[in-house]
Amino acid sequence: MPKKWNLQDIRPAGTTITPTRMTPVRQLQGDIVNHNPRTVQQKETVLDSDLETIDIIDGNASKRKRVIVTTIISLLIIGLGYIVNIFLSGADVVIHPKTKEISMQSEITTYREPQPNQLSFEILTLEATSEKQVKASGKETVSEHAHGKIFVYNTKNTSPQRLITNTRFEDGEGHIFRIKDSINVPGATSDGKGGFIPGKISADVYADEPGDQFNIKPSRFTLPGLKGSDQFENVYAESTSDFSGGFSGEKYIINDAELQTALQQLHLELRDTLLAQYKEKIPAGFVLYESTISFVYNSLPSTNYGDSLATIKERAVLQVPIFKEDEFSHFIASQAIPDYTDEPIHILDPHTLTVAYTDQSVLQTDISQSPTLNFTITGNTKLIWDFDAEKLKSELSGISKNEATTVFANYRSIDNGKSEVRPFWSTKFPSNTKEISVTTVIE
Numbered sequence: 136m137p138k139k140w141n142l143q144d145i146r147p148a149g150t151t152i153t154p155t156r157m158t159p160v161r162q163l164q165g166d167i168v169n170h171n172p173r174t175v176q177q178k179e180t181v182l183d184s185d186l187e188t189i190d191i192i193d194g195n196a197s198k199r200k201r202v203i204v205t206t207i208i209s210l211l212i213i214g215l216g217y218i219v220n221i222f223l224s225g226a227d228v229v230i231h232p233k234t235k236e237i238s239m240q241s242e243i244t245t246y247r248e249p250q251p252n253q254l255s256f257e258i259l260t261l262e263a264t265s266e267k268q269v270k271a272s273g274k275e276t277v278s279e280h281a282h283g284k285i286f287v288y289n290t291k292n293t294s295p296q297r298l299i300t301n302t303r304f305e306d307g308e309g310h311i312f313r314i315k316d317s318i319n320v321p322g323a324t325s326d327g328k329g330g331f332i333p334g335k336i337s338a339d340v341y342a343d344e345p346g347d348q349f350n351i352k353p354s355r356f357t358l359p360g361l362k363g364s365d366q367f368e369n370v371y372a373e374s375t376s377d378f379s380g381g382f383s384g385e386k387y388i389i390n391d392a393e394l395q396t397a398l399q400q401l402h403l404e405l406r407d408t409l410l411a412q413y414k415e416k417i418p419a420g421f422v423l424y425e426s427t428i429s430f431v432y433n434s435l436p437s438t439n440y441g442d443s444l445a446t447i448k449e450r451a452v453l454q455v456p457i458f459k460e461d462e463f464s465h466f467i468a469s470q471a472i473p474d475y476t477d478e479p480i481h482i483l484d485p486h487t488l489t490v491a492y493t494d495q496s497v498l499q500t501d502i503s504q505s506p507t508l509n510f511t512i513t514g515n516t517k518l519i520w521d522f523d524a525e526k527l528k529s530e531l532s533g534i535s536k537n538e539a540t541t542v543f544a545n546y547r548s549i550d551n552g553k554s555e556v557r558p559f560w561s562t563k564f565p566s567n568t569k570e571i572s573v574t575t576v577i578e
Contacts, residue, residue: 224561225570228531228539228554232575233520233547234483237471240513242493245456247506254466256456258503259416259423260376263408264435264450269397271387271437271445281342281349281381283312284504285356285372289334293322296334296370304340304356304372311343312356312378320370337504338372342381347436349381376503379433379450387437387445397447402432405451413453421457424490427510428455429498454502460485468518478548479521483577488514519577520548528568535563 249255285304289296298320301313321334342349356372409430417423435448464481467488482488492498493509502508530542536556543552556564565571 223557224565225572226531226554226556226564228527228552228571228573230522230527230543230552230573230575231550231578232522233550234577235472235518236515237467237518238515239467239471239488241470242509242511243466243470245458245508245510252469254458254462256458256508257421259413259418259453259455259457260503261409261413261416261453262450263405263412263453264448265401265405265408266446266448267397267401268444268446269389269393270443271389273388274385275388277382277384277386278345279380279382280345281347281351281378283340283351283374283376283378284337284501285312285340285374286335286337286504287318287320287370287372289320289323289370291323291331291369292366293324293331295322296320296366298338298358303343303359305359306351306354306356308351310349310351311359312340312349313343314338314340335506337506342378345381346383347381349378351378353377376501382436384436389437389445389447394447398432398434398449401447401449402430402451405432405449406430409451409453413455417457420460422460422463422485423455423457424486425455426489426491427498428453429500429502430454431499431501452501456502456508464518467512467516472518481519481521483517483519485516487516488512517577522546522548524573524575525568527573528571531564531571532568533564533566536561539564 243254245254245256247256287298296319297317298314299317300315302317304312304314306312316338318336318338320336323331323333326332351374353374353376356374358367358370358372361367361370410428413428431452431454433450433452435450437445437447460481461479463485465477467482468475468480469477490510490512493511497508527542527546530545531539531554534542536554539552539554543549554564556562
């Protein structure tokens with residue numbers, strides 16, 4: 136606020152102003168006449184409130200105020216720009232990858248143990264059991280041998296190993312099984328690194344004695360007939376699924392027509408149960424085709440249920456080959472694109488292809504022991520080339536906006552790309568790759 140000054144304060148230095156009361160005067164013809172010049176004038180008191188005030192403005196203070204206001208506004212503008220740069224800075228990159236439409240109509244062979252350029256498969260297996268009561272007409276004594284399938288290996292001997300009919304195989308619990316037919320186990324082959332690739336062959340075996348104690352889980356087997364020879368350690372066998380069918384005792388006699396009706400009902404129930412479960416069991420990164428699902432049913436020993444009823448039990452096994460998505464995509468690309476060079480690639484939607492067994496009877500067989508599976512693949516689909524998004528961000532970070540086109544051109548898997556940098560006045564991509572977002576757009 137401007138300082139208030141009284142008129143009495145405005146005077147030459149050292150001068151005192153004394154308010155006085157003046158004697159009356161008369162004005163005669165424009166002249167002032169003092170009738171008694173020697174008369175002492177009587178003093179008259181003048182109050183401060185009778186005096187007029189004058190506002191005096193300090194010019195330097197006003198100038199300082201303008202400077203302060205201007206500085207504050209400038210700092211606000213700079214701060215706002217800094218905040219915008221921190222919270223709104225970034226870059227959006229839109230990539231259109233290389234794509235190709237293909238048409239497939241091929242027969243292929245897949246392998247449990249593939250060589251280079253061969254497509255591998257694994258087996259997804261699910262099991263379920265159910266039971267049903269049916270009318271029984273009596274009992275009978277039954278003796279049945281468990282059975283299963285094994286893989287026999289020849290690990291070091293490069294010569295084939297012949298095994299005659301009824302050759303014995305023994306698991307770690309002392310259960311003895313025999314092969315039904317003679318086999319020749321292929322010799323081992325060199326792996327080129329000083330080691331061996333075992334020779335391998337499958338064989339059907341049956342238990343040496345009847346009884347459910349031979350219904351064993353997957354196991355490893357030795358050959359008692361080779362004990363004492365070098366081949367005892369080099370030749371062995373393994374099973375990959377349960378053995379079944381072993382039984383010794385009484386079974387209920389059930390009318391065949393009634394039994395078949397009950398079995399059909401059980402099989403349908405078990406099938407629906409397993410089909411409702413398999414999608415949740417698919418491992419991440421794998422693809423399967425419902426058209427290749429096979430079912431195997433095994434009858435379990437029936438049990439008593441009252442005086443005239445028997446409980447029949449069935450076990451269903453769902454088996455379906457599954458393929459690693461990246462391997463499957465590479466294999467399809469190699470089949471459909473003559474000049475494909477094993478670049479990273481994936482199928483936009485694998486299920487636009489139809490995959491089926493070349494021999495449809497496989498759908499009713501146990502495929503868990505199959506070393507190979509044959510399929511037909513038909514249909515149209517789209518292949519998408521893959522690129523390393525993190526590598527792309529790293530190459531874009533800190534460079535000029537104008538250089539982005541050159542970076543995109545260095546990727547064979549990118550058809551074209553576009554970018555936008557924030558804030559709009561920025562001429563470079565952010566140095567922090569986390570501020571760069573990459574979006575893939577497929578036409």
